[in-house]
Amino acid sequence: MTTVLGIALLALALSGPTVAFVPIGGGASTHVSITGTALLQKVTETCRAVAEAAGYEFRPTGSSPEELVQACLGPTATGEVSGAKFHSALQEIYTQNGLVDRDFVNSAPHHFNSEAFLEGRGLIREGMASIKANIRKENFQAARETLGRVLHTLQDFYSHSNWVELGYTEPYINLIQPDLPLENLADVNTATCSDCSSGTCPNSILPSILKEKKLTSGYMGIFSAAKPKGKCSHGGAADLTSTTVPRGGINKDERRPDNVALHNAAVNAATAASLQLLQDIRLAAGDNDFLRMMGIARSSVVCFVIDTTGSMSDDIDEARAVVYEIIDSKKGTQDEPSEYILVPFNDPKFGPMIRTTDPDKMKREISKLKANGGGDIPEMCLSGLQLALTGAPASSHIYVFTDATAKDIALKDTVVALIRSSKSTVSFFMTGSSRRRRRSLRAASFEDYIDLALASGGQAIKVSKSKLPEATDVILDTSTSALVTVLQRARTPGKQETFPFMLDESLQNITIYITGTSISFTLTNPAGVSQNHNEVSGKLGTVQSVGNLRRIRLNSDSQTGTWQINVMSNQPYTLKVTGQSMITFIYDFVERFEGPHPGYAVLSGRPLAGQPATLMVSVMGRRGPSSITIGDVGLVSVSGPNTVSNGTTTDMGNGDILMTVDAVPEGEFVVILKGTDKMSNSKFQRQSTTQMSVSKVNIQAVVDSSVEPGIPFKLPFSVMTKGSGGQYSITARNDRDFPMSYQNSLTLTTGEYANATLTISPPADTPSGTDVTLTMEAKSSSGVDSNYAVLRFSVVTKITDFVQPVCEVVNVLAENCPHDVSQCEPFQWELWANLTDGNGTGIESVSLRQGNGSLSFTSLSAPIVQAKYNSSCCSQIVEFVAVDKVGNVGKCYQSIVRSAGPPTSTLSLPLWLCLLVSAFMARM
Known part of the structure; x- marks a missing residue:
């Protein structure tokens, strides 16, 4: 189906030709509209279930994602909560969905072309295993990216095969339940289509194929018109096989006058199939982690990167105090962080990264930090920062505490690339003087921290240890939801300049930051009222000065309109104006790609x-x-x-x-x-906060699958320059320190791509679900021009267990439940069931999905897990799920609802028939 990149969140309907970035309203359905419809429906269902379980009402004030997020977060979202993370999560899924049409344009399995059913189902199976493993490891971005690609392949089945021509209206569940076989596939020698000279026949599937319910799909030839005799073609101008008899094509990618009914049926089936896949992932992940994967969370993520060498005792104490204050003051409010991340670094060690949604665990972890070792050696600051940038969610705020320059300054370009890729903001708090420390071969300085902070839109604050507590108000300002930037500028060298900026009615907690030395300023509001740097508490706000930082907090009744700040200094300085508001934006630099389904791809x-x-x-x-x-x-x-x-x-x-x-x-x-x-x-x-610039160099690389532990993975890549040709150095780093081999230089000819291969080898003991961030850089010999590519891939253990846990209902006692449900209140019913995972990996979790009663069960490590459910007769349906250790989901369902008429119950059936029905429902 046609590729579209953009936030299209409802069913799209356009008449006429399909175009990229289809707007809302109209007619032709696309991958984005199908995916968006399914995602919003599943997120809404999950939010409603979470609200019911927590005892609050789920009542969105409208249909926008912003209002959905606000309602989903419930009572803690009483203030400003941004929908940006939800938008960004959707965008990542849509983007990867669209890139299947660029990166795998000639791969039959990725599109279910050319009768590649087993291979296509294999991609879905591998992708679902990877998604579930990533969610278990809280690698949500990797999970989203894989989800986008898997949904594209799944949706293409209904457009590119003859499933709907065979009369099926429901999804083919066997595609996402790999323990079920793919049946009645047409073999390569079976003719499937009649000739269609016009290319627009309503249905060219042979009657014998329709009668026998044989499954086929169109052959696609981008470079060749050859196809097996008698086979259907995909169709369309890009398909060379469509002119080979039998001519025409059976794809339902676009709505045309000749295929309206089939196109609509394919869209409906693809949407329902997408919902089934999302539901399977939701059941395996649990509601909370499913919503976290979808970016439904308060926006702030608190991430600390802390130097733990011997001289940092006071700094660690202050970082600990700030974390405690954030946790204690914001708990239960819309500003409570959605996640806490901690990365310590010393020399030569850094990490591990500790991440948690539990504030008490974060308190325990940061309380363990102690200053020791390090001596006079600069620390691995940028190594710790690299780990934080690859592990923290995109657009995070990261705070670095150190009292020295970086020993690992060679990582600076890699860190800049990760900042630009993740759009995260990095602020440095540096205490003490670096002159007492031995420099590395490439002498680092505080200016390097200034460069990194400015590149990210953060602050580089230099302050004495005794004044550090006054500077950390910046962390309290920025560890909040719905934070936006109104203005950011930098001047090197400094000069006197007036900067206008616009404040609107939605902004709250407006703060101005100026970093630099020997600075004076005058702030003026739209009415002409002014306040200068000497007025600590004036008509416009409160001024705080500490180290090289000036922090101006505007009064809560600040006038809307155009303000001005006149900054005077002959020294370098930075200026930033922030506030809280739900009015914001996200963006990506994109490039157009051509092919059968052209679209736009996000630049790496x-x-x-x-x-x-x-x-x-x-x-x-x-x-x-x-x-x-x-x-x-x-x-x-x-x-x-x-x-x-x-x-x-x-x-x-x-x-x-x-x-x-x-x-x-x-x-x-x-x-x-x-x-x-x-x-x-x-x-x-x-x-926006993240700085960007252009380059004459381009790196292209695509990760086309997950990686198995212990097996080297080869990644082809290409480099091209539109500048001067010659020798270009190649540098690659990954955040897991996995062994890699590649050419460290390439000779480029202007305008021509040079091809090479990188091999990365994850150790055999790498946990399944581990994500790896690979940063590659190409730089000219003069160092004048360079570019980078940031790639993510997952290490996933090969899955051999595809069997779902089985539920066997052993006994149901509901004789006391009255036929008249209005009399149900005093009465109870009970159910006993045995849960087993056969020869699989073992049951990992059991949870109640439907029903208001109580569920208990015996040890999950036992071969048979015995479950007991007890409920009021007023709650007459129960469903609980068992998830095994690789994410296979088994369901247990029981209803005591009685039909109208004479009192009857499924419980009056023979026990063997009850068990058969229950076992069947467990596999649905």
Whole structure:
């Protein structure tokens, strides 16, 4: 089905030709509309179940993702909670779904073309195992990316095969239950289609195939017109086999006058199949982790990277105090962090990374930190930061505590690449003087931390140990939900300059940060009222000075409109204005790809120089995209003049914008967006934090599968430059320190790709579900130009257990339940069942999915797990699930609902028949 990249969240309906980035409204269904419909329905179901279990009402105020997130988080989401993470999660799934049409355009199994049914089902099976293993290890981004690809393949089955032509309206459950066989497949010698000279026949499947219910799919030839005799073609201009008899094609990718009914049937079946797959993953993961995978969480993630060498005792104490204050002051509010991450580093060790959603566990872990060792050697600061950037969710806020420059400064380019890829913000708190420490071969300095902070949109704060507690207010400011950046600029060298910025009615807790030395400033509101740096508590706000940081917290009644701040200094400085608001945006730099189903792919590295930069921007309002009007979108240099390079924008609907900028600013730049909030009729301004720049170098690489422990994995990659040819160095690093081999240099000819291969070898004892972040960089011999690619892949143990746990209902006692349900309150019923996993990996969890009673069970390590359910007769249906150690899900279902008429019950059936029905339901 047609590839579309964008946040299309409802069924799309357009008449006419299919286009990329299809807007809301209209007719032709796409992979994004099918995926979006299924995801929103499953997320809504899960949110409702979580709300019911927690005892609060799930009542979204509207249908937008922002309102869904607000309702899903319940009573703790009473303030500003951003929907950005949910949008980003959806976008990652949609993006990977679309990339199947670019990266696997000629792979029959990825599209169920050319009767590759067993191979296609194998991809789904492998993908589902990988998703479940990733969720167990809390590697949610890897899970989302695999989910997008698996859904594409699953959905293509219904468009590219003859499933709906055979009259089936329900999904083919055997595709996602690999213990069930694929049946009645047409073999290679069986003719399947009649000739269609016009290419638009309503149904060219042979009558014999329809009568015998034989399953086939169209052959696709991008480079050749050959196909087995008598076989159906995929069809379309890109399919060369469509002109070979039998001509035509059976794909239902687009709605045409000749295939409306079949197209609609394929869309409905693909949507239902997507829901089945999502439900299987939800049952295996549990509701809370399923929602975490989907980005349904309070936005803030607290991540600390802490130096534990001997001189850091005071700093560790302060970091511990800040964590305690965050936990204690924000628990139970919308600002309670959704996750806590801790990465200690020393020398030569760093890590391990500790991540938890449990605040008490975070308290215990940070209380264990002690300053020891290190001596006069600079620490592995950037190694610890690299681990945090690859392990923390995208767009996290990371806080680094150290009193020395980095020994591992060679990692600086890798860290910059990870910052740009993850869009995370890094702030440094540096105490003491680095001069007492021995330098590495490449002398590092505090300026390196300034560079990294600026690249990410964070702060580099240098302060004495005694003043550190005053500086950590920055952490309390930023460890909050719905944080947005209004303005960020840097000047090197410093100069006097006036910076205008716009405040809107939705903004709360507005804070201005200036870092640098010898700085004075004057702040002026729209009414002309001013306050300067000497006024600690003035008419506009409160000024705090500590180390090289000036923090100005504006008064809560600050006037909306255009403000100005005049900064005076001849020394380098940075300026940043932040606040809390649900009005925000996310973006990606994208490039168009061609093929049978053209679309847009997210760039892994920097945009190419010498050509327009293209971005996909998605804007969120307080009540969804309908509550805002989008104005100007452009790129602005952080360190240069305030000139904005505005782009040509195309409104894709639903808050999505495709923007093309011909004149990209020189050097580092960010995205700036302006618009109007309809709810308050006030203009708003937002800016991205992560800096980007263009490059003449391009790296292309695709991870096409998961990796098995102990088996070397070969990754082909290509490098090209539009600049000067010659020798380019190749550097690759992975965050797991797995052994790698590759060419460390390539000779490039301008405009031509040079091909090479990287081999990475995960150790045999690598836990299944481990995700690996691989960063590759190509740099010219002069060092003037470079680019990077950041790739993720999963290490997954080969799964051989595909058998679901089995539920055997042993006994049901419901004789006391009255036929008249209005009289049910005083009465109880009970159920006993045995749960087994045969020769599988063993049952790992048992949980109640439906029913208001209580479920208990014996030890899960026993060969037979005995479950008992007790409930009021008012709750007449029970369903519980057993999940084995590789994620196979078995269900146990029982109903004591009695039909109208004379009192009857399934319990009056013979025991053998009850057990047969229960066993059948357990495998549904």
